[in-house]
Amino acid sequence: MGKHSGMSTALALLLSAGMACAEEPASETSTLKESAKAAVSSAISAGKNLLGGASEGVTEGRESAQGADGALIISQLDQLDGKVEVKLLKVEAVEGNLSALLGFKNLTDKPVRLINLWQNGALLAIDQDDYSSNLVPGIDNPDEVTVPPKTGVRQKFVFQGPVEGPKSLRLWGKDFSVAK
Template identity: 55%
Template sequence: MTAQGGITEGVIDGRESAQGADGAQVISNHEQMADIVQVDVLKTQPDGDNLHITLGLKNTSATQLRLINLTQTGALLAIDADGYANPLLPGLQNPDEITVPANAGVRQVFIFAGPMDSGVSVRLWGQDYPVH
């Protein structure tokens, strides 16, 4: 493990163990959200050289959830029909964290770099979600 990797892991561990001031449970990987967050790819829309994808995130728990580190390399990818991945567009267009209220859902648009053909799915923390 590199020093940079250890620092990053320490920051993530610290964020996960500390609830937010609002009492939100912090989630940073698929295992933590497996039974309490439903993910749906609601819409895909090309925009020039990029692709906008609207995700639906539904919290089935009675606790507010905060999904963090979404802009980390490989955390959130668009996958085309041929299995090629496109990363999130770098910059401030995409949120690094999303708060999902208890027993409710949110819709969030993400912008992925590069054009893509049909057959898109989204990979969030290693789990693929097809377009509905």
């Protein structure tokens, strides 16, 4: 019975606080509303920061785990510099979608692994009117690409179509036009 009476007491306190608020002057009620709004806002902000931290933790975890084979792990644009050359080799319409062939050349003497390609629009197709298209879900679009040392690999990606007159592919915020 002690468990239920504690819940009843808490409920009674909440109800009486609510009634007390209803009897208070408007200025105090608005102050309470502002306090509640601030508390909820803080909770949402803390939740977003927590999720952001969790996402960063997952990336760091992937970087350390997937680097166990000695590969250099790349998960953002600035890490490409001096390590990987990216080229958009070919684009074509396929079954109402856009198929794009990307070339990744490893400039180092270690394997290089690009990860999180599905995450937050890391890889987008951009059309002539500057509208973007995401990767098609459910198709064999890889979330990562491993490039052996001192060589390159070609990797196909399929974007939601139709993409009329594709202008470029955007990888981590940098646009790559079709190689000439």
